[in-house]
Amino acid sequence: MSSIVDRLEEEILVLDGAMGTELQKRGLEVGDCPEELNLTHPKILKEIHSSYVKAGSDIIQTNTFGANRLKLAEYNLAHKIEKINQQAVKLATEVAGDDVFISASIGPTGKLLEPLGDLSFQQAYHVFGEQAQILEAAGADLINIETMTDLQEARAALIAVKEKTSLPVIINLTYEENLKTMTGTDPQTAITVFEALGADVIGANCSLGPKKLVEIIKLMGQYTATPLCVQPNAGLPVLNENNETIFPMEALEMANYIPQFIEAGVNIIGGCCGSTPEYINLAKKKVVDITPASRIKKKETTLASRTKRVVISDNLPTRIIGERINPTGREELSHQLADEKMELVAKEASNQVQAGADILDVNVGVPQIDQAQAMKLALNTVHNVVDIPVSIDTTNQEVLEAGLQTIVGKPLINSVTGEEESLNTVLPLAKKYGAAVLGLTLDEDGIPATAQGRLKVAKKILNRAQQLGIKRENVLIDTLTLAASAEQDKVLETIKAIELIKEELGLATVLGVSNISYGLPAREEVNTAFLAMAIQAGLNAPILDPTNKAMQATLKASDLLVNRDLQGQNYLNHYSNQEERKKEEKEEKLETTDSLTKLYHLVLEGDKDNIISEIEQALTDHQALEIINQALIPGIKEVGAKYDEGTYFLPQLMMSAETMQEAFTKLRPILQEEDNQQTIGRVLLATVKGDIHDIGKNIVKVMLENNGFEIIDLGKDVANDKIITKAIEQEVDLVGLSALMTTTMPNMEKITMILKEKAPEIKILLGGAVVTRDYANNIGADGYAQNAVEAVKKATELINNSKN
Known part of the structure; x- marks a missing residue:
């Protein structure tokens, strides 16, 4: 059988459809581990695999x-x-025959990686690497990393699979309505x-x-x-007439x-939740004898943050690499880095x-x-305050690898030289972690x-990089600036070298x-020239x-004159915005002298x-x-507004929430002394029975908590009776229920029905990846929240309305 990578150049391949919903049709109980069925019910698994093979997968x-x-x-x-993964490959292999590829599915850990969560990059890397090695040894033909919601977890998985196996890899993220991940x-x-x-x-699923x-x-x-893969759901889940x-x-x-x-250029088509062998059969008929659409990618040097x-x-236009996060000759920054304090790093990044x-x-x-x-802390700080890519500036291998594991995105490594030791150390790390590399001549x-x-020297660096599989567009060159005061005759050699590199x-x-x-x-005059x-x-x-x-002005004018600034837009914007910016800076300076305004901005900036x-x-x-009501709460509400409008994402949301937690920890004892504790209401949170996912709920x-609610958190996989009993005993104002799997959603309905009968005054709010507003309405819940920001708004509304 030809390799899958070769076949993708000539034909569109069909992947199979849903596994989870097919297992449910065959009696999978809520709360069971689906993967354990490989050991306990192998016939069911083979039956599902066989149905997809017959359909044309x-x-x-x-x-x-x-x-x-x-x-x-x-x-x-x-x-x-080992047994579960080995048996899974064995069952698929027994059905596949000689013409069907075995793709080993690897999903997320269910935990958020640092700095958003507690799981380290190294821990995630080892978890994914262990599973991938077992699957390759068992005979899988390729790996499909799928349903990833976080770029950093996806990076850890992809790096682990590429490092620990020799198999081809599909990587799929899952996207939300705004066409971005969580x-x-x-x-x-x-x-x-x-x-x-x-x-x-590369693709998208679920x-x-x-x-x-x-x-x-x-x-x-x-x-x-690069070949593309798509695995859509069969729409979003709903309740049928039988409340299923x-x-x-x-x-x-x-x-x-x-x-x-x-037409969009896909190379592999399959299905995710709710898709069936019937759909796969139809898909196969539609792609027979069709060659994938040709796609040509520009050879561009590109860096990325999250x-x-x-x-x-x-x-x-010329891109600016900001140089100010560097302790050389800067005593205060050196002291802060030594003390693991990142205040100045954050300030310099933002400025x-x-x-x-x-x-x-x-x-x-x-x-x-x-x-x-220090590199890990600094990079996490930069991630939390700005959204642009990073250049990791170090000659130390240990520091470089720590940075490459911490970074979320595609960084630039500053730098590698033409020295053998440098080439042998830096280039393999750039290849492994997907970084661009800056070569010093x-x-x-x-x-x-x-x-x-x-x-x-530049040719040597490029040649060695390409030998390792690093694409030429991921190699940048620095022709090195020498001081004109010492080597005036070498100044033009640097300029000539740039021209030669081009x-x-x-x-x-x-x-x-x-x-x-x-x-x-008069250094500035020399620098600008x-x-x-x-x-x-x-x-x-x-x-x-x-x-x-002065440097900014020179750069904008130069771009205009060498025709790298289309219609002079950057140049014109730079000068038309200057007066407005001066006014804003003056007003901002006056505003932030007030302590409550400062606190508001600290929450906003996390x-x-x-x-x-x-x-x-x-x-x-x-x-x-007063501090809470006039500074902290308005700050976190503005964070929520920015999240809603798409200018803030989960990392900024979490950093601001953590900042609020620090503030409340400080203020809580003082509130008790002032006898001034106020809460909007008491909320019980739980992930329902059978569901072991609780990232969203957390x-x-x-x-x-940071918006004035008292929280009782029962955790995940919580029995219906426990949720109902605790809610009534604790006299809560609202119960928040979360589910990530369609198999556990019926528990929401059961809890809602009983609570409405026993304690109709308690409001019920639903959320979770598979839950919809229609579902919440149909089962009689009081509300639905698509995300954490909406949960705050809806909980506030429900509790305030019930008290009025």
């Missing part, structure tokens, strides 16, 4: 979606991880990250029906030539979207982005500190005196600008201080490092309740 998936160590531990089955990643950013990590196929997934695949197809949870879209209706997927991609190109930085260089090179830990003999010499290699170029004026008076010369020669991304107005000291200052003039808990 070219690829069938193993029943291993939740068979990682962390998920199995929820059912006390971690000790059976943590804010859009399809084009995902493409940037996964391509650099070497994914063989969460949405085919109509929305057509939009996502179209977006992906515009940014990549179903996915409403019929097979024929689903299949009608297949021509649109084909939520934003930045393209570096000769046809686009540089506001000034126009496109990428932030992060250097923590303070002697005699734990630089790996120096080697064991130092910096070549001529432009030709520097070109030679002419002969076509690579993006980076340059540290300010070293040119070292030891000279040199920057203009470098941009004219082809410089793409200078490393500079973006808050320096600055938990400074919230306590500012509260202590505010308490000299204000009571605790986020709602944090948001409700």
Whole structure:
């Protein structure tokens, strides 16, 4: 049988459909571990696999979606991880025959990675790597990483599978109605990250029906030539006339979207929740003898954060790499890094982005500190306050790898040289972690005196990178700036070297600008003149201080003159906004002198490092309740508004919530002394019986606590009777129920029915990935919340209305 990667160039392959809903049809009990059925009910699994093979599937998936160590531990089955995964592959293989590929399904851990949660990158990496190795050894043909909601967890899984196995890999994220993941990643950013990590196929599955997934695949197809995969749900779950949870879209209706997927450039078509063998059969008939649409990707250098991609190109404006997160010659920043305090890092990150930085260089090179830990803390801080990509600036291998594990997105490594030790250390890490790399044109003999010499080193770096499988667009070159005061005759060699790199290699170029004026008076004049010369020669991304107005002005004017600023838009905007910005800065400065306004902004910015000291200052003039009502609550409400409008995502939401928690911890004892404790109401939260997923519920808990609610959290997989009994005993105002699986949704109805009978005064609010507003209405619940921000609004409304 030909390799799957080869076949994808010539034909569209059909994956199978749903596993979970097919198991439910055959009597899977709520609360059972679906993967344990590989051991207890092998005939059922083979029957499902066989139905998809008969329907025409070219690829069938193993029943291993939740068979990682962390998920199995929820059912006390971690000790059976090998048996469950091995048996899953065996059952699929026995049915597949010689012409059907066995795809091993790997799903998420059910936990959020740091800094959003408690799971470290290394822990996730080991969990995914362990499962992947078992699946490969058992005979799987490829791995399908699917239903990932967080880019960082997806990175950990993809890196682990690529490192620990030799199998082709599909990587699928799941998207929400706004065409972003739960943590804010859009399809084009995902493409940037996964391509650099070497994914063989990239796609989207679950969460949405085919109509929305057509939009996502179209977006992906515009940014990549990598094969694409789509696995839509059969619509969103609803209740039928028998009060059973179903996915409403019929097979024929689903299949009608297949021509649109084909036109968008898809290479693999399958199905997710609710899809059936009938749909797969229709899909197979529609793709027979059809060649995948041709897609050509531009060869662009692209970096990414969790939520934003930045393209570096000769046809686009010059990108600024902000240099100010660097302790060299900066005593205060050095002290803070040594003390693991990130106040100045956060401030510099925010200020540089506001000034126009496109990428932030992060250097923590303070002697005699734990630089790996400092890099981790600094990068997490940068992630929390800004949304642009990062350049990891270090020559230390341990620090570099710590940074590469922490970073969310596709970073730039600053840097690698032409020295053998550097090439052998840095390039393998860049390949493994999907980073772009900045090559410095120096080697064991130092910096070549001529432009030709520097070109030679650049060619060596590029050649070695490509030998490892790093694409040429992921290699940038720094031709090195030498001080004009010491080596005036070498200044033009740097400029000539940029021109040669462009002419002969076509690579993006980076340059540290300010070293040119070292030891000279009036340094700014020298720096701006040199920057203009470098941009004219082809410089793409200078490393500079973006808050320096002269440098900004020179850069904008240079881009205009070399035709890299379309119709002078950036130049005109820069100057038309200056007066307005001065006025805003003046007003902002006046506003933030008030302690309550400062606290409001600290919550808005998620600055938990400074919230306590500012509260202590505010308490000299204000009571605790006043601080809460006039600063903290308005701040978190504004965060919610920004989340609703799509300018904030889950990371910012969580950081602001954690900042609020720090504030409340400080203020709670004072409120007790003032006898001024006030709550909107008492809320009981629980994930219903049979559902071991509680990420969403935990986020709602944090948001409700920080908006003035008293919370009783019963956890996950909670029995119906316990929820009902506790709600009545504790005299709660509202019960919040969460479910992530369609199999557990009926428990919501049972709880709602009994509570409405026994305690009609208690309001019931539903949420969870598979729950809908219609479902909540149909079963008699009082409300539905799509996310944590809406949960706060709805809970407030329900409780206030019931008390009035």
